[in-house]
Amino acid sequence: MGEVAQRDAPLLDVSGLTKRFAGVTALDGVAFELRRGEIHALLGENGAGKSTLIKVLGGIHLPDAGDIRIDGQPVAIRGVADADRCGIRIIHQELSLAPNLSVAENIFLGREPCRFGFLSRQAMFAAAEALIERLGLARISHHTKQTANRVPLLRGSSAGADSLARTACGQAVAHRSEQCGPGELRSVRAIVSELSVAHQQLVEIARALSTEARILVLDEPTSSLSEAETESLFVTLNQLRSQGVGIIYISHRLEEILRLADRITVLRDGRSVGTQETSRVNQRELVRWMVGREIVDYFHRPPHHPGEVAFEVSDLCNDRIDNASLQIRYGEVLGVAGLVGSGRSELARAIFGVDPIDHGDIRVDGRPVSIRSPRDALKAGIVLVPEDRKREGLVMLQSVAFNVAIPWVDDWIRWAMPNNRKRREIVCRAVHGFNVKLSDPEQSIDGLSGGNQQKVLVGRWMEHRPKVLILDEPTRGVDVGAREEMFAILSALVESGMAVLLISSDLSEVLNMSHRVAVYRDGRIVRTSPAAEITAEQIMEMLTGAKTDEVR
Amino acid sequence: MKSVKSMLPLIAAMVVLLILFRLRAPNFLSPENLIDIAQQVSVNAILAFGMTLVIIIGGIDLSVGALLALVGTTTVFILTEQQSETQSFARLALAMTTGLGVAALFGAFHGVCAAKTKMPPFIITLATMEIARGAALRFNESRPITIPGSETAFLAMGNGWLFGVVPMPVLIMLILFALTAILLHRTRFGQHVYAMGGSREAARFTGIPLVRIEVLVYMICSVLTGIAGMIHTAQLYSAVPSSGVGFELNAIAAAVVGGTSFTGGRGTMLGTLIGAIIIGILDKGLNQAGVHFSFQHIIKGLVILMAVYFDVRRRK
Numbered sequence: 068m069g070e071v072a073q074r075d076a077p078l079l080d081v082s083g084l085t086k087r088f089a090g091v092t093a094l095d096g097v098a099f100e101l102r103r104g105e106i107h108a109l110l111g112e113n114g115a116g117k118s119t120l121i122k123v124l125g126g127i128h129l130p131d132a133g134d135i136r137i138d139g140q141p142v143a144i145r146g147v148a149d150a151d152r153c154g155i156r157i158i159h160q161e162l163s164l165a166p167n168l169s170v171a172e173n174i175f176l177g178r179e180p181c182r183f184g185f186l187s188r189q190a191m192f193a194a195a196e197a198l199i200e201r202l203g204l205a206r207i208s209h210h211t212k213q214t215a216n217r218v219p220l221l222r223g224s225s226a227g228a229d230s231l232a233r234t235a236c237g238q239a240v241a242h243r244s245e246q247c248g249p250g251e252l253r254s255v256r257a258i259v260s261e262l263s264v265a266h267q268q269l270v271e272i273a274r275a276l277s278t279e280a281r282i283l284v285l286d287e288p289t290s291s292l293s294e295a296e297t298e299s300l301f302v303t304l305n306q307l308r309s310q311g312v313g314i315i316y317i318s319h320r321l322e323e324i325l326r327l328a329d330r331i332t333v334l335r336d337g338r339s340v341g342t343q344e345t346s347r348v349n350q351r352e353l354v355r356w357m358v359g360r361e362i363v364d365y366f367h368r369p370p371h372h373p374g375e376v377a378f379e380v381s382d383l384c385n386d387r388i389d390n391a392s393l394q395i396r397y398g399e400v401l402g403v404a405g406l407v408g409s410g411r412s413e414l415a416r417a418i419f420g421v422d423p424i425d426h427g428d429i430r431v432d433g434r435p436v437s438i439r440s441p442r443d444a445l446k447a448g449i450v451l452v453p454e455d456r457k458r459e460g461l462v463m464l465q466s467v468a469f470n471v472a473i474p475w476v477d478d479w480i481r482w483a484m485p486n487n488r489k490r491r492e493i494v495c496r497a498v499h500g501f502n503v504k505l506s507d508p509e510q511s512i513d514g515l516s517g518g519n520q521q522k523v524l525v526g527r528w529m530e531h532r533p534k535v536l537i538l539d540e541p542t543r544g545v546d547v548g549a550r551e552e553m554f555a556i557l558s559a560l561v562e563s564g565m566a567v568l569l570i571s572s573d574l575s576e577v578l579n580m581s582h583r584v585a586v587y588r589d590g591r592i593v594r595t596s597p598a599a600e601i602t603a604e605q606i607m608e609m610l611t612g613a614k615t616d617e618v619r
Numbered sequence: 620m621k622s623v624k625s626m627l628p629l630i631a632a633m634v635v636l637l638i639l640f641r642l643r644a645p646n647f648l649s650p651e652n653l654i655d656i657a658q659q660v661s662v663n664a665i666l667a668f669g670m671t672l673v674i675i676i677g678g679i680d681l682s683v684g685a686l687l688a689l690v691g692t693t694t695v696f697i698l699t700e701q702q703s704e705t706q707s708f709a710r711l712a713l714a715m716t717t718g719l720g721v722a723a724l725f726g727a728f729h730g731v732c733a734a735k736t737k738m739p740p741f742i743i744t745l746a747t748m749e750i751a752r753g754a755a756l757r758f759n760e761s762r763p764i765t766i767p768g769s770e771t772a773f774l775a776m777g778n779g780w781l782f783g784v785v786p787m788p789v790l791i792m793l794i795l796f797a798l799t800a801i802l803l804h805r806t807r808f809g810q811h812v813y814a815m816g817g818s819r820e821a822a823r824f825t826g827i828p829l830v831r832i833e834v835l836v837y838m839i840c841s842v843l844t845g846i847a848g849m850i851h852t853a854q855l856y857s858a859v860p861s862s863g864v865g866f867e868l869n870a871i872a873a874a875v876v877g878g879t880s881f882t883g884g885r886g887t888m889l890g891t892l893i894g895a896i897i898i899g900i901l902d903k904g905l906n907q908a909g910v911h912f913s914f915q916h917i918i919k920g921l922v923i924l925m926a927v928y929f930d931v932r933r934r935k
Binding site for chain 2: 419421440441442444445451453455458459460461462463464465469472473474476477480482483484485
């Protein structure tokens, strides 16, 4: 095989990889190298380009420029099928299993073994069992046994799950589950939705490796795993490494990376900052590497003239939020720093009345308000610009004017008498007041750029001046120019006395635009401090799991 | 007007159909014939107005045909319960309120189920369709209940004329058209309906009371069905428990031919009215042109396909 001839060439060699999306450069000449039998960690802040890189490798995005070589041979990855042929297997953060099918059916999805054109279940089950045995995943089952009480999904409802599995797969499962203890990846016939997340992840891995895989990419595989489950995963990964598979491992958790990876590559703003042997770096250096960008001066931090307390949340709890408390004064920005998936958006949703609150107090101007729906929140003077602009923010089918005017229908329609002059005025104030670039207010909002859509969303809420403005990821998918404008708008609003809650996964944004910073992790505010007294490195360490006593 | 301009292809299609049928049946465009078509269109148009609202918010109501029969039988049952030679307006009022009350109850149930549970509206209304049909068949051992000739006021709903020119069903249909068009296009309720149909999530984050809107929309659809049921019953001079089969599909067809988007968020009352008229012209015209009824179905199906195909393509 050519492999022998090319022994010296790295398994995967990426150079000069560039990818632009409508004016935003996601990857800018990225270089990256993966050896056989290596676990190579890919590290970077949110938006640094990690996911774009793996999407290029996986054939989901086409690169604009750059070279990808496997075993020294240049390859063109023009689609998922090409990536597949190159032996690249990607396990995305969101699992992509069919929850209603069995483990074996998922592993062979799309490549079901057939006999005379008919699905051969027996062959499939046998092949799946052999595969799990070969990969050493079966041993995982014993490992996870000790975590039995940590994953109630599988264990707590064991009896119920059994009966379900029985109806779905017939007698075979019943007989199997009697053999296995309740904590195991009990059978290739088990229905995936009844497995714990950890086991589902194993099924993903098994599926990825069911055909000859040379490069395995894992994107944040441990984000929903318990510690013990993480350990089991590491055992599997180490075993795959010894079998010569090249593994690209993406995670925010530095401790994990330092333990697991052979080498680490850091990406920042779409460029590869460098690659280093893990033994030569420590956590502190990594953090500095990740966040160490030059501070671009498009931030206009508004002067801090705090007024009365505008808004106060105490001991807010629901199934995603764990006793969150915060306080914002008029003319102040409270930044919430948290990683993707830490529950930051859930906090905003709960405060705005979209998600139910179990208990906790919300006060506006010192008076308690009861918020059970967004309507209540609006009445109390709280507005939210949501994270997912296209899904939660705007009615994409409709015009710009419709989207601006819809919250204020009461102002321009009395009974069946729409006052179109008034509607135009409302639309005008938002569009001109916030410098939205458009040709006609009646044009479809779909045609506006991300930045302009965002300005529409902020602008429309200013019609009735709110007391508290919640911005959830206000600059996501927005180019640099619009970002700057967004910050200027934010500054002006704060200077005029508004209280702002700024949620962002971009640390520099939080640090440079807020007066105080709340560090948010796992549904909890870990620490709140004045922005001047905390550094990006300290926040990153708190977010990525370093112990708090290391911070000072 | 933007909305009227977007109706032009539909209006053109309507005119083309009229001319085509005029070629086959010379008296097709006579006033009598046109009024006849209008009269036949009325019931379907009223059903389609409600269906349009439901489809715009992303729902569907399959119970319409069965509910139409149930309201008809309920109303006539109360009306004829006591044998009497004279008509009593008190009894008529009671009968009609009960009929519409039953309809409103069904609508409220649909709305609450759709808003508060995860059951899809298709299934909810499929179930209530069976329930309503069964309830209608309970009356008079499933046989038609004849409306006595003395109930002139009720019968006038289906057979009366205003000034001897405009048939009563057409008049009621036009009034309901005006009301629902105003409701959809000129009130805040209508704005909320469009927002909710365009994106339920965005509507939620804008503070729109989704549950209230959804319940109201289904109630309006059912009450309109109730009114159509009474007209239909009066037109037949009797309440037929097994009537109205497939009416919901005709109403959906009218809405969709009229440009209502099945994925929600788009549609107008004027479009639906024209859609109902096109289907009416088709029914009547094919009949008068002597086309075998088997071909009538096939042609109608093809026309619906064509209308929706062009509508979807135009929007792309």
